[in-house]
Amino acid sequence: MMPVVLHFGLGAFHRAHQAVYTEDAGGWQIEAVSMRDPTLADAVNGQAGYTLVTRTPDGPVLRQIKGITRGHALSRGAGPIADRLADPDVHVVTVTITEKGYGLDRATGGPDQAHPTMSHDLAHPGDPRGLIGTLLLGLDRRRAAGTGPLTIICCDNLPDNGAVLSGLLRQTAQITHPDLIGWIDDNCTFPATMVDRITPATTPETTELVKAQTGRDDPLAIETEPFTQWVIEDRFAGPIPDWHAAGAQIVDDVAPYEMMKLRMLNGAHSTLAYMGLLAGHACVRDVMGDATLAPCIRAVMDTAGRTLPADLETGAYADALMERFANPSIAHRCQQIAMDGSQKMPQRIFATARDALAKDIDVAALADATAAWLTYLATADTVDDPLAEAICSAARADDPVARIADVAGLGCRDVLEHPIWQDAVRQALARRGAQH
Incomplete structure (x- = not known):
């Protein structure tokens, strides 16, 4: 069994960015969680890979990406995803859910209790609907299973995003899982990152181009620019893909x-x-x-x-x-x-x-x-x-x-x-x- 990156946020940016780095690193597979739309997870499970269209000034370049091997739909329940977080094959979690997806109170750095998903998860920690609640449920199961350390990497455009995610997780845990905080401190790291690749929304032109070139309908097809960059703080709890060999910059200070x-x-x-x-x-x-x-x-x-x-x-x-x-x-x-x-x-x-x-x-x-x-x-x-x-x-x-x-x-x-x-x-x- 290959080691696994569990990714939250099965959107276009992940498919154009982290998924490509992980495939190029070799030796790992990705299981990706669709936060809202189950059809994306179903599409991952129903086909072998997807087409990445790189729009160069000289014309489009098509490539098949096969590193995402399994899709999960959070809208169908957090339990199976929490179970994956407890699995010893999962060593890394990555996240791209956009800035609004965290349920973050920007003034306090803690949970925004007016945010509908966060409000639900604070009241129902055993049946969460959002990222933070699902992470805490999974980390609690990981602790119970004695699985070991985990690297959790935020890839969204939040300043000092690793510290923001770590602080939000801990402050939420104080409300829902107070006995878990010490385990998180001892077993989880939250490297800061910077990600960069312009990734427009997929259009009918994208899917028509892919079908014309490949002969297949591809609901996961995406397009992007040639430029790509990923800068990651060198702070990992355990093994990670060889992203450096795939072109990522592993640095002491991302700021x-x-x-x-x-x-x-x-x-x-x-x-x-x-x-x-x-x-x-x-x-x-x-x-x-x-x-x-x-x-x-x-x-x-x-x-x-x-x-x-x-x-x-x-x-x-x-x-x-x-x-x-x-x-x-x-x-x-x-x-x-x-x-x-x-x-x-x-x-x-x-x-x-x-x-x-x-x-x-x-x-x-x-x-x-x-x-x-x-x-x-x-x-x-x-x-x-x-x-x-x-x-x-x-x-x-x-x-x-x-x-x-x-x-x-x-x-x-x-x-x-x-x-x-x-x-x-x-x-x-x-x-x-x-x-x-």
């Missing part, structure tokens, strides 16, 4: 890589999504072809770069990002990036603004990004966000800049209430209003 990516790539991504949608653009490449908007995207990168350590090559990184975003073969939709802005803007834009204000760096570009977000919230027909009602109400108020700071669960109140920041965002909103 500089993480901060540069969050602030420059992700911050620019959110900016172009909202500015692009407001300008009527569908895809990232369209925004980058807009002579008015492209300089705004670069300005966010350059401002973010000035908040980062001086030894990072932020100018070269920004140049590479501008080229990647403009890739004409990648149809990365602005609407996909615009989802869940309340979960993304705090670490992508507001944290950058905090450091910029402290260093007396002009925040106009970041304020422009925020003004675009607020305008989008105020004018969009529908907003896909866990805080949609609160943030849209704030954005439509007479003074959205003041009101957005009061939204519970958004965090970064020190930034959002800073007078220089508020003045900059109000000016950006005024400029935006004058343009329309």
